[in-house]
Amino acid sequence: MKEERILLVDGHALAFRAFYALPELNAPDGMPTNAILGFLNMLLKIINDENPDQVIVFFDAKGETFRHEAYKEYKEGRPPTPEEFKSQLLLIKEIMKYLGYPVIEIEGVEADDAIASVVRILEGKGSALVLTADKDMLQLIRADVKVMRPIKGVSTFKVYDEKTFEEEFGFPPSSFPDYLSLIGDKVDNIPGIPGIGSKRASALIQQYGSLENLYEHINELPQKIASSLKDKKDELFQWRELIRLRDTLCISPDEFKGGGERNNEALIGIFQRLGFKQIPERLGLRVKDVDSRETRSKAGEGEKTPNTEESQDWSKIVALAFEGRGRYPQSFALSRCVLAEREGSFYLLEPKGDDDYDALVEKLREKEILIWGFKEFTTSIKKAPFEKDKVWDGKIAYYLLHPDKSSSKEGLAEIKKMLKSEEGLDKEALSLFDLYGKISSEMDEALHGLMYRIDIPLSVVLSRMERKGIRLDLDHLWKVKQELERTLDDVKASIDMAAGYKVNLNSPKQVGWLLFDHLGLPVIKKTKTGYSTDVTVLEELSRLDRPEALVAKLLLDHRELTKMLTGFVQPLIDAIDPKTGKVHTTFEHTSTGTGRLSSRDPNLQNLPAYGDWAMKLKEAFVPDRRDGIFIAADYSQIELRVLAHISGDKKLCEAFERGRDIHAETAAWIFGVDTEKVSPELRRMAKMINFGLLYGMTPYGLASRLNIGREEAKTIIDRYFSAFPKVGDYIEKSYEEARKRGYTLSLFGRRRPLNEVTTVVGNSTAALKRVAINTPIQSTAADITKIAMIRLDEALQRENIDAALILQIHDSLICECSAKDEEVVSGILKESMESAVELSVPLEVNLKSGRTLAEV
DNA sequence: GCGATTGA
DNA sequence: TCAATCGC
Numbered sequence: 001m002k003e004e005r006i007l008l009v010d011g012h013a014l015a016f017r018a019f020y021a022l023p024e025l026n027a028p029d030g031m032p033t034n035a036i037l038g039f040l041n042m043l044l045k046i047i048n049d050e051n052p053d054q055v056i057v058f059f060d061a062k063g064e065t066f067r068h069e070a071y072k073e074y075k076e077g078r079p080p081t082p083e084e085f086k087s088q089l090l091l092i093k094e095i096m097k098y099l100g101y102p103v104i105e106i107e108g109v110e111a112d113d114a115i116a117s118v119v120r121i122l123e124g125k126g127s128a129l130v131l132t133a134d135k136d137m138l139q140l141i142r143a144d145v146k147v148m149r150p151i152k153g154v155s156t157f158k159v160y161d162e163k164t165f166e167e168e169f170g171f172p173p174s175s176f177p178d179y180l181s182l183i184g185d186k187v188d189n190i191p192g193i194p195g196i197g198s199k200r201a202s203a204l205i206q207q208y209g210s211l212e213n214l215y216e217h218i219n220e221l222p223q224k225i226a227s228s229l230k231d232k233k234d235e236l237f238q239w240r241e242l243i244r245l246r247d248t249l250c251i252s253p254d255e256f257k258g259g260g261e262r263n264n265e266a267l268i269g270i271f272q273r274l275g276f277k278q279i280p281e282r283l284g285l286r287v288k289d290v291d292s293r294e295t296r297s298k299a300g301e302g303e304k305t306p307n308t309e310e311s312q313d314w315s316k317i318v319a320l321a322f323e324g325r326g327r328y329p330q331s332f333a334l335s336r337c338v339l340a341e342r343e344g345s346f347y348l349l350e351p352k353g354d355d356d357y358d359a360l361v362e363k364l365r366e367k368e369i370l371i372w373g374f375k376e377f378t379t380s381i382k383k384a385p386f387e388k389d390k391v392w393d394g395k396i397a398y399y400l401l402h403p404d405k406s407s408s409k410e411g412l413a414e415i416k417k418m419l420k421s422e423e424g425l426d427k428e429a430l431s432l433f434d435l436y437g438k439i440s441s442e443m444d445e446a447l448h449g450l451m452y453r454i455d456i457p458l459s460v461v462l463s464r465m466e467r468k469g470i471r472l473d474l475d476h477l478w479k480v481k482q483e484l485e486r487t488l489d490d491v492k493a494s495i496d497m498a499a500g501y502k503v504n505l506n507s508p509k510q511v512g513w514l515l516f517d518h519l520g521l522p523v524i525k526k527t528k529t530g531y532s533t534d535v536t537v538l539e540e541l542s543r544l545d546r547p548e549a550l551v552a553k554l555l556l557d558h559r560e561l562t563k564m565l566t567g568f569v570q571p572l573i574d575a576i577d578p579k580t581g582k583v584h585t586t587f588e589h590t591s592t593g594t595g596r597l598s599s600r601d602p603n604l605q606n607l608p609a610y611g612d613w614a615m616k617l618k619e620a621f622v623p624d625r626r627d628g629i630f631i632a633a634d635y636s637q638i639e640l641r642v643l644a645h646i647s648g649d650k651k652l653c654e655a656f657e658r659g660r661d662i663h664a665e666t667a668a669w670i671f672g673v674d675t676e677k678v679s680p681e682l683r684r685m686a687k688m689i690n691f692g693l694l695y696g697m698t699p700y701g702l703a704s705r706l707n708i709g710r711e712e713a714k715t716i717i718d719r720y721f722s723a724f725p726k727v728g729d730y731i732e733k734s735y736e737e738a739r740k741r742g743y744t745l746s747l748f749g750r751r752r753p754l755n756e757v758t759t760v761v762g763n764s765t766a767a768l769k770r771v772a773i774n775t776p777i778q779s780t781a782a783d784i785t786k787i788a789m790i791r792l793d794e795a796l797q798r799e800n801i802d803a804a805l806i807l808q809i810h811d812s813l814i815c816e817c818s819a820k821d822e823e824v825v826s827g828i829l830k831e832s833m834e835s836a837v838e839l840s841v842p843l844e845v846n847l848k849s850g851r852t853l854a855e856v
Numbered sequence: 857g858c859g860a861t862t863g864a
Numbered sequence: 865t866c867a868a869t870c871g872c
Contacts, residue, residue, distance in 0.1 A: 507864055508867055527867070534868060563869060566862065592859065596872085603860050606871035614870095639872090691872095695857030767857090774857060778872090810872045 003126050006253055007052035008115045010132035011059045011103075014150075015039045015092055017133035019085050021153050027274040035088040038154040040095070040279050046131055046148060046157070048282075055101045056118070056256055058111035059093060061347075063359065065110055067242050074242060076189045095270060097345040098263040099283075102256040102426075106348040107359050109249060112137055116245035119145055121252055136180065136243055141165050141173035170206040178214075179205045181240040190239045193228055200225070211240060250336075251348065255424035260344015314342040317436075318363075319370040321429035324380040329466035330577050330584040334380040339363060340429035357381050368392065370432040375459035375589065379467060384460040389452055394432055396455045397439045399590035400447045404756040406590055446749025454748070454786050455589060461793045461805065462587045462597075468804050469582035470604070470621055470816075470853075477573055477620040484565045484613070491561060495554045498547075505558050508533050515541065515555075519548040535559070536704075564613045572620070575602040582624070587808070589786075593757060593771075594778040595750050597786075597808055605809050607853075614854075621853035629819045629849050632856035633829040634812040635785070636844040637662050639694050642780045645839040646747065649726035656841040663687040669723040670716060689720055693727070694777060696770030731773050738772040746779035747837075784836050784843070785811060792832035801825060814856065822849055 018038025025034040047055065067074045096103045106114055115130060119140050122128050127144040130137055138147050138160055147160045158164075165173050182201040184192020196204070204221075208214040215233065218226050229236070264285055271280045280286070322337040337360065339347040349360055360381070367390065371377055374393040378384055398415065399406040405414065443451070496502050501518055503510040512531030515521045524540050525532035538559070541552035575583045588598045599605040608614035623629060640662055644652040655665040660675070667686035668675040678686075685706055692702045703713035721728035738744045743751040752775050754768055789808060792815075796803055803817035803825045813833065817825045826847050833845045848856045 504864080506862090509864080529866070532867085559869080563862090567870070571861080588859095594858075596859080598859055600860065603871085606860065606869085608870060609872095692857085694872095697857065701857085770857060778858080781872095812872095 004053045005050070005127050005129065006054045006056065006118075006122065007047065007050065007129045007131060008118055009043060009055065009057040009101075010111050010115060010130065010134060010137065011039070011057045011092065011096070012089070012111050013133040014042060014131065015089055016085065017150060018042065018154050019082075019088070021150075029273065031274065032084040032088055033274050033276075035085055036092055036095070036274065037276065037279070039092055042150060042154050042157075043131070044279070044282055045155070046129075050129055052129060054253060054257065056253060057093075057096045057101050057103050058114050059089070059103065059105045060111045061105035061107045061109065063108040063355070065108055065113075066246065067110075071238060071242055073189050075187075078187070078189065091270065091274075093345070095267065097260065097341065097343045098266040098270070100260040100262040100344060102260065103345040104251070104256075104348060106249070106251075106350065107356055108352070109246075109350075113246040114249060114251060116140055116247035117249035117251050118253055120247040121250070126253075136176075136185070136245070138165060139173050139176040139243075139245060169202055171202070171209070175205050175209060177240045177243040178209075178211045180243045181211070181236055184239070185243070188242070190242065192239075193225075193232055193236065195225055195228055211236060249350070252424065255426040256344075256346065260342075263343055266343075314433075316366070317342065317368045317370060317433075319429040319432035319436075320364070320377070321372070321425040321432065322377055322380065323425060324376070327577070328376070329379045329463070329586060330469060330580060330582075332376070332379050333382075334377075336425060338425040338429045340426060340432075342433050344430070346426055346429075351381075357383075364390075370394065370436050372428070372432065372435075374456060375463050378460055378463040382467065384463075389456075391456050392436060392440075393451070393456055393459070394435045394439065395590055396451050396459075397443060397447075398435075400450055400455070400750070401439065401442055402756055403590075403595065403750075403752050404593045404758055444749070447751070450748060450750055450783075454783060454790070457790045458589060458786050461789050462589060464793070465805055465807070466584055466586055468624075468806055469577070469580060469584035470806050471582050471624045472572060472576050473620045473622050474573070474576060474581070477569060477617075480613075480616045480620065481565065481569045481573065483616075484561055484569060488558070488561045488565065491554055491557050495551060495558065498551045498554060505555070506562065511555065515548075515551065519551060521548055521552070560611075560613065564608070564617065568607065568617055571602050572617075585807075593752055594775050595746070595782040595786075596778065596810060597782070604807055616854075618854035619852045622851070623816050625818065627819050628816055629822060629851060630806075630814055630816055630853060630856045631822065631826055631829060631847060631849045632812055632814045633826075633833055634846050634848075635781075635833060636846055638781045638784065638811045638843065639777050640690055641839060641841045641843060642747070642777050642784070643694065643727065643730070644841045646776065646780070647724075647726045647730035648840070649724050649730075652724055652727065653841050659842075659844070663690060666690055666720070666723075670719045685716065689716060693720075693731075694774060696773040698766070734776065735769045735772040739768075744772050744775040744779075746776045746783065748780065748783045750779045750783060752779070781811065785813070785833075788833040788836040789813065791836060792829060795828045795832055796825075799824075799828070801828070803828075814853070 015035045019035035022034035022038045024032065025037060027033050093103050104114060112132070112134060115137070119128050119130070119142075123142070128146075130140055130145065130147045132147065133150055135149065141147055141160055141162055143162060148157045149160070150156065151158045162173065169176070169179065171179070179201050181190070182193050182196050182204065183198050184190045204214060208217060215229070218229060221229070267283065268280065268285050271285070319340045320337065321340070323335050324332045325335040326332045334351050337349045337351070339349075347363065349356060351357055351360065369391050371391060372394045374391050374396070395406070492505065495505065499514055499519065501514060503514045505511060509530060511533045515533065516523050516531050521541055521544070523531055524537045525534070535556065538552045538556045542549050542556060572583060577584060583602055583604070585599045585604045586601050588600065591598050607618060637656075640652070641656055644656055651669065655662055663683050663686045664675055664678045666689065667673070667678040667682040670686060670689070671682055673682070688702060688706050691697075692705070699710055699714045699717055702717065703710045706713065734744070738754055742755065743753040745751060752771070754772065757768065757771050785808065789805060792805060792813065801817070801821060801824060803815050803821060805813060806816050807814040813829060815825055815829060826849070830845045830847060834843045836843070850856045
């Protein structure tokens, strides 16, 4: 196997050397160029001589480093960096990018530490050449690491390897920091030991090897030297630490491979401006004279560059890949992050404090940002980092195109292939550019609108909700838990007694055996694998007039209690963050086929709503502050209203415009009675039909829910459609249109390709029909709530009101605020939700407030 | 009807 | 993987 050789360039030191070594030189426009010219000459010479397999250029990023913290005098007294140098440094970085060499600057890390880290990681994997002007770096020398330094001017270099180093200094490179700390370093403001110069220091290290050993034998030294050494002992060790390079960063050179391509066009432009002739020649570039532009294009060399064929201004676009650590969301923090530009320059950040985040935000100013997972990134830096319309989120874009794929297995594989994320953040960042190119062209105007106006702004809102969390009263929850456990034990005992046999009540299989084989109860329903024992079956059994019905009754209780305990109480207790005393759910906005949100860890969107136990459970959800309250705002019948709007059915619309009880109204029309005379039973049936409609329920499904015959169900459905003909038309048309288009379409343009719907078992036509009917309605409703959330968030920020959105349950939003703000927050909630969109029917919102979630 | 979660 | 059950 051929060993790779990598050239690591200490850009800052080398350019600085060139700046002072060369006389003042200027471009035609007056721009100083000596550092650029000197630097390029050195770099190109070495590349030419050594022919490395890979080149990486490192620069110091601004910001204090650990050395400043450890030693306040560090680099003190150094004159400020001359402006003429700074401007050249910027251009050097630019040229490096266009040459296709990765440029690495890491906030708060000096270039030589970064190089040291790469050298450490490279150990045993390949050899390295370090090009620097800084003698400190000689400590990096190893069998497979050489260091090259310019001596006198910029044209001659000295190459140090293990052998030449020992020849010159007489001790191994690893002792170099000990040696340097003795003689000091003027440049870094390290004074060294008075009376010890290079000669004596070298002799001492040769003899004793290290500072530690030197102090062991301090009595063997001449009196004078020994006493100044004793005087400065602490400082000396501190200096050595400053001089030692920190190689603890994790930078793998592999991550930068194939980083960028050479951009000849851009290089020619720069060199032309600088008036350079020789450099472009050495690079094989032809610099045209300023006024020969036209002739050249006429000559038509046919040389295409990436930038000319695309209208994108790639320099304004930066890709951001990131990694976080800690539990999501409450303690999730950015651990590493890479910014990449399209030509392959990188900027690495391992943030530690707020300043680092600010620096990152600064870096991103004025840029378009490509990212994967904007919500997660926002959470990791704990604030909205930039203008929302500047963000392009690949995760969202992919989801908008393939809502059913983005959470499935093949979808994941597809993304992995595109992002190559297993190869490191740098590759991931770069591949975002590919993804952007591929996906953007597939997205139509409407999908773009959804991304920029809904899903990306929503990311920020969701991130805030996740981090805020909801407080739980653990004492109360414990009491509920114990009460449940006690009751459950009683129920279990009763079942054992009544059944005369002990089985695992959590196992449907064993329960089935108990009920049907052991007790001989009649089989009501079967599943694919055996007896069905679901609620409807148990309810029917419990109505039977025989003693074994008691077992079914008790089983129903058992089901409810175990669901409560293992499904809600225990998971909630486990989910409480011990530090905050809250639960922090994660809202996924790129996981459902219809565009709804989902909630997990814990799922707070499926808390039981009715019943004593549900209330007891919800009493545990309390406001974060003493005077706090919850305000819940629910859309009334949002999906039916959307159906009314989409279908344009006159009667349905009218019913909503007049603010009627929609289920009673439906019953009146179906069964041909006066609205006032609708019995609760008829209303219940109408309600079932309305829901069934929305879910695309079949006559069979309706029959089983209403516990009526299939024929009867069909009659009712027929009567519904003759009462609301336009709804019937919509249902007829929606599937055909979706099939023709290949995807369903919501009011806001949200799509769902039918052939990607995997959730449907067997992909039967009937199932697809249901999807085609239901998805546009559910998607539209989901988007209305999302818009309301964004508007609410904006309004709360704008009015500077101390209230927080804490929960979304599809058609309901729950806020937390101080009791004294109840009225104003209620007003804003209602207004944000009701005017989120203008449909042909009004949107109505019901409000409720209370001290716990049980009250709202 | 869908999504999430649990337990066997 | 499936059945069951909570929400919408």
